[in-house]
Amino acid sequence: DARVTQTPRDKVTEMGQEVTMRCQPILGHNTVFWYRQTMMQGLELLAYFRNRAPLDDSGMPKDRFSAEMPDATLATLKIQPSEPRDSAVYFCASGSGGETEAFFGQGTRLTVV
Amino acid sequence: DAKTTQPPSMDCAEGRAANLPCNHSTISGNEYVYWYRQIHSQGPQYIIHGLKNNETNEMASLIITEDRKSSTLILPHATLRDTAVYYCIVGYNFNKFYFGSGTKLNVKP
Numbered sequence: 259d260a261r262v263t264q265t266p267r268d269k270v271t272e273m274g275q276e277v278t279m280r281c282q283p284i285l286g287h288n289t290v291f292w293y294r295q296t297m298m299q300g301l302e303l304l305a306y307f308r309n310r311a312p313l314d315d316s317g318m319p320k321d322r323f324s325a326e327m328p329d330a331t332l333a334t335l336k337i338q339p340s341e342p343r344d345s346a347v348y349f350c351a352s353g354s355g356g357e358t359e360a361f362f363g364q365g366t367r368l369t370v371v
Numbered sequence: 372d373a374k375t376t377q378p379p380s381m382d383c384a385e386g387r388a389a390n391l392p393c394n395h396s397t398i399s400g401n402e403y404v405y406w407y408r409q410i411h412s413q414g415p416q417y418i419i420h421g422l423k424n425n426e427t428n429e430m431a432s433l434i435i436t437e438d439r440k441s442s443t444l445i446l447p448h449a450t451l452r453d454t455a456v457y458y459c460i461v462g463y464n465f466n467k468f469y470f471g472s473g474t475k476l477n478v479k480p
Contacts, residue, residue, distance in 0.1 A: 262414075301415070301458075301470040349414050357403050357422070357463055362414030 260284045262363035264350050270369045276338040279366045282331055283352030290333045291360060292318075292325055293349040301349070307333065308355060340370045375459045380475040383453075389446040391474050393459030396440045401463050404435060406444045408455040409473070415458065418444065449478045 263282040271277055283290050292304040305315035310327040318325065322344075324336045337344055347367050353360035376394040383389040395404065405420040419426055419433045421442075426433045432445040446453055458473040 300472060303468065347412060351414075355464065357420070359405060359417045359420055361417060364414050365412065367412070 260361075262350055262352050262361055264348075264363035264366050266366060267364065268367045268369075270371065271340055273341055273370055274339040275370075276336065277340045277344075277368060277370075279335045279348050279350075279368070281333040281335070281350030281352075281363060283333060283350070284361060285331070287352035287354055287361075288330075289353045289355045289360070290327060291351040291353075292333070292335050293351065293362075294346045295349060295365075296346045304335070304348075337368075340368075342370045345369050374469060375461060375471055377457075377459055377471065377474045379472065380477065382477045382479060383446075383449045385451060385478055385480050386448055389444075389449040389453065389476055389478070391444040391446075391457050391459075391476065392441065393444070394441045395459070395461045398439050398461045402461045403463060404433065404439075404442045405460045405462070405468075406431070406433065407458045407460065407470075408453075408476075409458070410452075410455040415470075418457075449476075451478050451480065454478045 265280045289308050291306040293301050294304055295301045304318040305325040307327050327333045347365045349362050349365045351360040351362040403420050403422050406418040407415040409415045419431050421433045435442045456473040456475050458470045460468050462468050
């Protein structure tokens with residue numbers, strides 16, 4: 259059963275610490291998305307990649323967030339330094355591009371204290 | 372991408388059909404209509420999508436009006452496990468998809 263895998267599922271960290279979230283897209287998918295969900299803002303697109311190249315990261319705070327795809331099986335989202343306002347659930351999704359649907363992982367719940 | 376308008380909440384009796392409407396009056400010719408749902412805090416789950424023809428799969432049916440300005444997601448026999456937030460999204464290539472607030476469907480016994 260192909261699925262998008264995200265680790266860790268939960269992360270509690272102190273303000274100022276670096277946080278790294280990982281995503282393993284579905285094998286063969288060439289498009290990867292990072293979303294953030296909060297009660298106030300709902301689901302927001304942070305960045306997306308196609309064939310490992312970042313195509314759009316305009317939704318991401320550039321000063322502290324960075325997203326990369328070291329290889330086709332791994333996408334990472336880093337926050338450095340983390341702040342309490344970064345507390346949210348971060349979702350990764352992958353797809354085959356075009357009009358095909360994207361599939362979401364179960365998310366990483368981040369709490370910055 | 373075109374934005375969508377959905378009612379904030381709807382109720383449905385268990386076993387009955389749930390019909391969730393969505394308005395997308397600014398949809399452009401190459402944009403698809405997608406439906407996702409989110410149960411509790413789980414990742415959004417893909418349900419169905421279509422361009423202009425009605426679509427059906429094992430989960431639901433999608434009815435798109437001829438002018439494509441609105442659509443309806445139909446869950447033919449709603450169960451308690453279908454209680455979720457349902458998102459209607461229009462776009463192409465999934466980039467810059469705007470999820471909006473969705474419709475909270477409450478399926479009641």
